[in-house]
Amino acid sequence: MDHLDISQRALHLLETVFGYPAFRGQQAEIVEQVANGGDALVLMPTGGGKSLCYQIPALLRDGVGVVVSPLIALMQDQVDALEEVGVRAAFLNSTQTWEEASRIERMVRTGQLDLLYVAPERLMTQRCFDLLQDSKIALFAIDEAHCVSQWGHDFRPEYIKLSVLHEQFPNVPRIALTATADPQTRAEIAHRLDLTNAAQFVSSFDRPNIRYQIVEKTTGRKQLLDFITAEHPGDAGIVYCLSRKKVEETAEFLNENGIRALPYHAGMEHAKRAANQSRFLREESLVMVATIAFGMGIDKPDVRFVAHLDLPKSIEGYYQETGRAGRDGLPASAWMSYGLQDVVLQRRMIDESEADENFKRVLGMKLDAMLGLCETLSCRRVRLLDYFGEASGPCGNCDTCLLPPVSFDGTVPVQKLLSAIYRVDQRFAATHVIEVLRGVETERIKTWRHDTLSVFGVGADRSEQEWRAILRQVIALGLVTVDHDQYSSLKLTDAARPVLKGGQKVQLRQYQKPSKPKRTSAPKGYAETFLEPEEQAIFERLRAWRMGMAREHNVAAFVIFPDATLRDIAKVKPTSLGELRGVSGVGEKKLASYGGDIVGIISEMV
Structure with a gap:
């Protein structure tokens, strides 16, 4: 493909299909690398726009783009979102009947799909390999690539077998993507997936819209309640706990205190767990209380806070979990309460684990780095980014910057x-x-x-x-x-x-007596997220309309439009389709599907 031709066609797809006026960061370079048949290893923070890096090359190249994703529960939302913008997408996983799977396999063979999502276990079956050998494949995208790392917090043994893709399909480009990997994990991903010669794209790990706050644990749940009530009333959020029992008790406590909360952990019945996840994704203002079994790949863009009631095992785990807040770029919080008992418990878990001494030593070092982040006297963001090998200056948007410890x-x-x-x-x-x-x-x-x-x-x-x-x-x-x-x-x-x-x-x-949290101002550079009263009224009306549409289409609300797009619409107040066309996140298909409704609401209210 001609270089100029590719970059122009990529930009055209970005504008007309996905509704964005320009690529962000390294997206354009990554798209060009893969569309031209090259391999890529991409490290990009959650909310940085990773999916566009394989979706657009899949649309530019002949054949179907095969996306390997470990998250069966989320494939439906990803496919829904693509269908909403007019991309032909489907998934193959164990939730489908034999007839459904056969219908989708026929579509793959006859070139009727642009993107196919498949779980790694499914991909490794002979039936799936036969299907791919019989079909035209545009590219392989390996999402959540850190799952290949045995040192990591999300290790999946089946990921190691994915190096077979290069052997079986030597001429099909591969792109591996993850939101968190320290230099050691990065090297392991490249080695295990046979991507040592791939172009590497490492974005900044900084999420400037997230405010980090770590407090001394005194009353635990009561502190959490005070934090949510003061800073995030009515917002969607995730609360992480270490044990299943604590998840159940915390969800119950929040509900008793007027905050709608759902539990999620591996000990629940599968159907109940899946139903709670679906509700969290599709409803507004819900809080999910969960163990770390919940959340990888969660695409909900309007999660306004992530709270930890217990100390995470590592900075990677903490970064991955807190990164689920504020994916839409609007202000969000990462709050944690932490005490002496957390340290004792984590050390005991390492010592009593079945792992060999070398592995325990690595776990101990990761825990030490996490403790260093909790106890630091300097900017938390500087410390966090330094762990991933990135230099930075004080952020002005974490507790140690806003109220420097003595x-x-x-x-x-x-x-x-x-x-x-x-x-x-x-x-x-x-x-x-x-x-x-x-x-x-x-x-x-x-x-x-x-x-x-x-x-x-x-x-x-x-x-x-x-x-x-x-x-x-x-x-x-x-x-x-x-x-x-x-x-x-x-x-x-x-x-x-x-x-x-x-x-x-x-x-x-210096020890500081815990004080009741106060509603804080938005971080520096985010003042534009505050809407004038008229704009706020339009935004609320659009959200109510979106909820109805989501129910009608049986999809998550953010699949129709994320909050960030509705805010932009409320500011622009478009009273014609031409004016609406320029708003970020409104592509041609969505303009045709929803433009009339939106323009009607604005005309009525302005």
């Missing part, structure tokens, strides 16, 4: 803490050690005669909360570990010796 020389209190752990023979858990420091005369302390120790009461000037915050930082700094005997005893590490002997100083962050 650091102080914590050497003396740390020495007191380390001494207390040593004096009780490194055989007691946090609560007991802190009671000794604060001089609390409990029966247990008297029984062990710990009230006679020289360290008894030397920390009476600080509250239990302050000592817990100091202990948490000391664990994050690697001076103390938690033994996983039945008592969770605190033990000193070799790194504690120079601090105890006075040869090394320790900087800590």
Whole structure:
């Protein structure tokens, strides 16, 4: 294909089919690479427009684009969204009857489809290989490519077999895409998928519209409720918990307090889980409370917050999960409550896992990096991006930038803490050690005669909360570990010796009493998202109209139009199809399907 011809045709498809005036970031280069028959490895943050990078080349090339996706539950929404813009798309997965699958296979063989979504397990069957050998294939897109990494948080064994595509179809271009991969995982993806010679496109990992906030865990659920009520009333959001039991209890708690919430975890019946996911995608203002079993590839663009009630295992997991907020580019929040018990629990889970020592060491390093993000005195975004090898400056849109923590020389209190752990023979858990420091005369302390120790009461000037915050930082700094005997005893590490002997100083962050969250202003550069009263009324009316359309077409509301497009329409107030044509997200098919309705609503209201 001619170079000029390709870039012009790609832009024409972007405008007329998808309704966007220009490519973003590296999209144009990626489209050109794959449309010309080249392989590509693409790292792009969630919401960065990854799907266009294979959808447009599939439309430009002869044959059907085959998209390998691990997410059966989401294939329907992806196909619905493509059909809405006039692209011929279908999926093959285990939810279909034999007749349905046969009908779609005939369409593939006879060239009646532009895109086919298929799960990796399905792709590896002989029946599917025979189908592909009999058909004209435009490209292979391997979505969520980080699933190939054995070190990662979403490992899927069947992904490793996908290198067979290159052997069986050497002349078909392949594009692997993921939203998160540190340099080690990136190298593993290229190696395992036989993409070492592919062009690599690495976008910035920054999501400037997300505000990061990590708070000291005190009341947990109550803090979550205060956060949602103050900052996100009526918004769609996701709350992550570590255990299935906690998911159920938290969903129940939110419902009791007037917030519509649904649970989601791997222990639920499949039908119930699928129904809850479908409701979350199709309804407005719902909160999903889930374990990490939920969310990969979730396409809902208007999730306004992601909250963590427990500490994630790694920065990759945290980045992937928080990246489900604000995919439409509008302001969103990533909120987490985290406490000493989280650290103890995660360390115990690593130590008690069946993994070999090398794997446990890697998990330990990933957890240390996560603790570093929680305890940092500097900008959280700088720390987060640095983990992915990207340099940046303070963001002005995270809690440490907006309310800089006060650091102080914590050497003396740390020495007191380390001494207390040593004096009780490194055989007691946090609560007991802190009671000794604060001089609390409990029966247990008297029984062990710990009230006679020289360290008894030397920390009476600080509250239990302050000592817990100091202990948490000391664990994050690697001076103390938690033994996983039945008592969770605190033990000193070799790194504690120079601090105890006075040869090394320790900087800590000052404990701040948790305060009730207040409604915060939008981040810098996002003022344009606020609508004037008239525009807000139009936006609400358009949302109500969209809800009706979504029900009529049996698709998710954002498949009709995302919030960002409705906001643009409310600002532009188009009273003719010509004026509506220029709005981002309105392609020719949607203009024909919905233009009359929208122009009618605007004309009536303006």
